[in-house]
Amino acid sequence: MSAVLAVADHRRGELRDVSYELLTAGRALADDVGADLHVAVISGTVDDFAAKLDRDGVDAVHTVDYGEEFDHGVYTQTTVQLATELEAQYVLTPNSVNGLDYAPAVASRLDVPIVTDTVALESDGDELRATREMYGGKVETTVSLSGPAVVTIRGAEWPAAEGTGDATIEAFDPDIDEDALGATVTGFEEVAGGDVDISDADVLVSVGRGIDEEENLELIHELADALEATVSSSRPIVDSGWLPKNRQVGQSGKVVTPDVYIAIGISGAVQHVAGMKGSETIVAINTDPNAPIMDIADYAIQDDLFDVVPALTEQFQ
Amino acid sequence: MKILVPVTEVTTVEDEFEIEGTAIADRYLGADLNEWDEYAIEEAVQLQEAGLADEIVTVTIGPDDCEQTIRQALAKGPDRAIRVWDDALADVDLLDVGLKSQILAAVVDAEEPDLVLSGVQSGDDSFGATGVTLADAVGYEWAAVVNHLAHDFDDDTASVRRELEGGVEELTDVELPAVLTIQTGINEPRYASLRGIRQAQRKPLEVQDLADLGIDADGLESALTLEEMAEPESETDVTVWEGDADETAAELADLLREKGVAQ
Ligand SMILES: Cc1cc2nc3c(=O)[nH]c(=O)nc-3n(C[C@H](O)[C@H](O)[C@H](O)COP(=O)(O)OP(=O)(O)OC[C@H]3O[C@@H](n4cnc5c(N)ncnc54)[C@H](O)[C@@H]3O)c2cc1C
Ligand SMILES: Nc1ncnc2c1ncn2[C@@H]1O[C@H](COP(=O)(O)O)[C@@H](O)[C@H]1O
Numbered sequence: 042m043s044a045v046l047a048v049a050d051h052r053r054g055e056l057r058d059v060s061y062e063l064l065t066a067g068r069a070l071a072d073d074v075g076a077d078l079h080v081a082v083i084s085g086t087v088d089d090f091a092a093k094l095d096r097d098g099v100d101a102v103h104t105v106d107y108g109e110e111f112d113h114g115v116y117t118q119t120t121v122q123l124a125t126e127l128e129a130q131y132v133l134t135p136n137s138v139n140g141l142d143y144a145p146a147v148a149s150r151l152d153v154p155i156v157t158d159t160v161a162l163e164s165d166g167d168e169l170r171a172t173r174e175m176y177g178g179k180v181e182t183t184v185s186l187s188g189p190a191v192v193t194i195r196g197a198e199w200p201a202a203e204g205t206g207d208a209t210i211e212a213f214d215p216d217i218d219e220d221a222l223g224a225t226v227t228g229f230e231e232v233a234g235g236d237v238d239i240s241d242a243d244v245l246v247s248v249g250r251g252i253d254e255e256e257n258l259e260l261i262h263e264l265a266d267a268l269e270a271t272v273s274s275s276r277p278i279v280d281s282g283w284l285p286k287n288r289q290v291g292q293s294g295k296v297v298t299p300d301v302y303i304a305i306g307i308s309g310a311v312q313h314v315a316g317m318k319g320s321e322t323i324v325a326i327n328t329d330p331n332a333p334i335m336d337i338a339d340y341a342i343q344d345d346l347f348d349v350v351p352a353l354t355e356q357f358q
Numbered sequence: 359m360k361i362l363v364p365v366t367e368v369t370t371v372e373d374e375f376e377i378e379g380t381a382i383a384d385r386y387l388g389a390d391l392n393e394w395d396e397y398a399i400e401e402a403v404q405l406q407e408a409g410l411a412d413e414i415v416t417v418t419i420g421p422d423d424c425e426q427t428i429r430q431a432l433a434k435g436p437d438r439a440i441r442v443w444d445d446a447l448a449d450v451d452l453l454d455v456g457l458k459s460q461i462l463a464a465v466v467d468a469e470e471p472d473l474v475l476s477g478v479q480s481g482d483d484s485f486g487a488t489g490v491t492l493a494d495a496v497g498y499e500w501a502a503v504v505n506h507l508a509h510d511f512d513d514d515t516a517s518v519r520r521e522l523e524g525g526v527e528e529l530t531d532v533e534l535p536a537v538l539t540i541q542t543g544i545n546e547p548r549y550a551s552l553r554g555i556r557q558a559q560r561k562p563l564e565v566q567d568l569a570d571l572g573i574d575a576d577g578l579e580s581a582l583t584l585e586e587m588a589e590p591e592s593e594t595d596v597t598v599w600e601g602d603a604d605e606t607a608a609e610l611a612d613l614l615r616e617k618g619v620a621q
Binding site: 117137138139141144145146150155156176177178179182185228230232244267268279280282286292294323330333337339341343344345348355 | 369370371373374375377380382452454455456459478481482483484485486487488489490491493494495499500501502503519520521522523524525526527528529530531532533536539542543546581582583584585586587588589590591592593594595596597598599602603604606607608609610611613614617619620
């Protein structure tokens with residue numbers, strides 16, 4: 042029986058949510074090809090992790106008790122060895138920052154193709170069809186490949202696996218070439234602290250690259266004052282140094298769930314949406330009818346922010 | 359120290375567009391230097407200004423049309439550029455990561471840089487995988503999603519910060535030679551000066567085909583085939599307000615008042 046191998050993600054003692062979603066994606070793919078679903082959990086408190094990962098549909102969990110935190114060399118070597126031993130047809134990892142730090146190396150060593158950031162998967166046993174976005178989410182594409190592959194999955198696209206499974210839980214002892222471990226993690230740091238916590242706000246006036254110039258931010262501050270709201274932003278505004286890091290919404294910034302989120306000149310790239318999708322009501326102000334933010338907004342104004350924002354401020358003065 | 363910066367020209371799309379078959383119709387497309395690669399170039403240039411790098415070479419896999427984008431990159435400071443293209447690549451509708459990395463690996467083998475600075479991802483295909491694949495192909499160390507690089511390389515090591523999710527950064531020491539994939543925000547990319555733009559016209563831009571790189575063009579193909587392209591469906595029942603700005607602003611103001619905002 043062939044195998045699908047899913048490699049879980051964890052950080053500082055916690056399995057990440059996407060690891061449970063990975064089980065769902067892995068099970069469906071294993072069903073497509075008539076394979077067993079094998080899960081690997083590498084480093085950290087692996088026995089505890091394995092018990093949590095033993096959910097419905099998982100056939101085997103392989104625990105690799107080696108080190109504490111993610112080390113891309115250890116992950117790469119272990120995954121390659123396990124995939125080879127299991128003759129895995131597909132290796133699945135989350136499309137996380139760490140996933141992107143080793144999955145490509147696994148594909149390279151196994152000499153198989155990689156397809157990243159997938160949102161839907163289907164296989165007939167030989168041909169894999171994967172759906173993914175292009176052009177910042179403006180279009181969705183389906184790509185096909187044949188034979189084995191490494192696949193990374195986007196978070197929050199598959200539901201988390203539930204229940205308790207009856208997987209066999211076994212220790213896997215990889216043969217790690219320590220001389221080949223050339224990257225050493227020396228610590229972690231929390232950034233984006235400071236006086237304001239945008240995740241506490243009820244109303245966020247959030248600004249993106251559509252604002253064009255730093256001076257124009259004044260319009261956004263005026264609106265936020267009139268609405269008694271808090272200003273947040275997409276990443277380019279913080280990258281440019283126009284707002285501090287603690288105002289950034291998204292994957293690498295804050296996750297926010299306000300009552301109202303007003304996205305002004307923000308396209309709605311996946312890494313931004315990851316931080317605000319849970320908002321109660323989403324309003325988008327954007328000139329582009331095809332911007333991905335329009336697909337998740339509850340209300341939209343397709344118009345120039347330089348016309349709409351001052352008009353809105355005026356309504357509250 | 360020699361630095362190689364692989365850069366890509368990304369395809370940009372106008373607001374309104376039409377899909378024909380598995381592609382967006384040409385008339386809606388434009389081109390630009392990949393946003394992430396601008397930061398990679400800037401980092402390399404700053405290392406050169408700090409006296410840590412002797413030479414910066416950029417490399418692009420792309421057809422004739424992208425020479426303007428390469429000049430745009432050169433105007434920011436790199437010393438010379440290589441453009442790889444071959445008729446065999448013209449028929450490949452999607453350059454997959456494995457194929458791109460195989461070509462870039464041949465360039466790395468020839469140039470032997472100490473440091474390769476790629477972008478985290480290309481803004482159009484967004485595979486986010488070329489840098490790490492390349493590193494493994496040439497046996498270099500690597501780090502993905504780097505948003506800080508210390509400007510000293512004691513013990514032939516690059517001290518970097520990797521930007522993880524949720525405002526957490528990982529501090530990592532990476533042995534050279536290495537490939538780092540550079541994240542936006544690591545620096546402030548400069549605008550090319552007029553002098554830079556003029557100088558860029560005279561900088562060496564060498565075109566190489568697959569044979570020059572010792573790659574056999576026969577049987578070369580992308581492992582991925584583009585099968586379908588479609589506009590994504592809306593996930594919500596969005597209400598789009600129509601009218602001029604005063605009208606739409608009034609609609610939004612009503613909604614906000616209904617929700618108790620600024621009351
Ligand atoms: C690993 C990684 C992590 C990331 N983390 C984050 C993150 O935490 N947060 C984040 O936001 N991004 C993040 N990004 C970046 C993300 O991919 C996008 O590049 C970014 O979100 C784009 O920001 P934007 O929408 O402001 O800009 P753009 O995508 O450039 O969009 C600007 C929008 O403004 C509109 N516009 C232009 N002019 C006007 C006008 N006059 N009136 C109205 N609308 C106008 C345009 O139509 C467009 O939709 C990350 C990327 C990576 C690779
Ligand atoms: N055609 C190309 N030529 C040269 N470098 C490329 C090319 N495509 C991608 N790259 C490099 O790989 C990075 C990541 O691209 P990708 O894996 O396609 O998202 C880019 O930021 C570039 O540094």
